Amino acid sequence: xxxxxxxxxxxxxxxxxxxxxxxxxxxxxxxxxxxxxxxxxxxxxxxxxxxxxxxxxxxxxxxxxxxxxxxxxxxxxxxxxxxxxxxxxxxxxxxxxxxxxxxxxxxxxxxxxxxxxxxxxxxxxxxxxxxxxxx
Numbered sequence: 001x002x003x004x005x006x007x008x009x010x011x012x013x014x015x016x017x018x019x020x021x022x023x024x025x026x027x028x029x030x031x032x033x034x035x036x037x038x039x040x041x042x043x044x045x046x047x048x049x050x051x052x053x054x055x056x057x058x059x060x061x062x063x064x065x066x067x068x069x070x071x072x073x074x075x076x077x078x079x080x081x082x083x084x085x086x087x088x089x090x091x092x093x094x095x096x097x098x099x100x101x102x103x104x105x106x107x108x109x110x111x112x113x114x115x116x117x118x119x120x121x122x123x124x125x126x127x128x129x130x131x132x133x134x135x
Contacts, residue, residue: 001037001100002062002124006052007086014081015048021074021081022050028070035061037099048083059105059124066118089125094134101134102126 010018022041029039035057042051056062065071092099104126107119 001055001057001092001102002059003038003055003090003092003099003102004052004062005088005090006050006054007088008050008052008082009084010048010050010081011083012048017077018050018081021077025070025074028068029065032070033061033065033068036065055099058103059119060108062122063107063111063115063118066122067112067114072114087122091127091130091134101130 008018026039026041029036036055037057038053038055040053042053043049044051054062054065056065089102091101094101102124104124107116111119
C-alpha cells in the first residue's frame with residue numbers, strides 16, 4: 001500500500017479553480033486508475049487550506065498516478081493555484097483501518113525518466129517508530 005496525506009495551501013482567490021481542477025483530476029483518476037484505493041480531498045478550517053487522502057494498491061500505482069496524462073495536465077496549472085504543498089506519508093493502523101501498511105518500492109525496471117523522477121522525489125518515508133508497532 002502507499003498512502004499519503006497532502007497538506008495544500010491555495011493562493012488567495014484561486015480556491016474555486018483548484019476545486020474545479022481537482023474535480024477533473026478526481027474523475028480521471030477514478031475512471032482510469034483501478035489501483036487507486038482512495039483519492040479524496042477536503043477543505044480545511046483555515047481559508048485556502050485543503051487536505052488530500054490518497055491511497056494506492058502499492059507505490060507502483062502511486063507512480064502511475066503521478067505520471068498520468070491527467071496529473072501532468074493538472075501540474076501545468078499547479079503553480080497558478082497552489083501556494084504550498086506538503087506530502088506526508090501516513091501508515092494504516094491495523095484493526096482501525098481497512099488499508100494495509102505502506103510498503104516502499106523502487107521504480108519498475110525500464111521506467112520512464114518521469115517515473116524515475118517521481119520515484120525519487122516521493123519515495124515512501126517510513127517513520128522509525130512505525131516498525132515496532134507493526135510487529
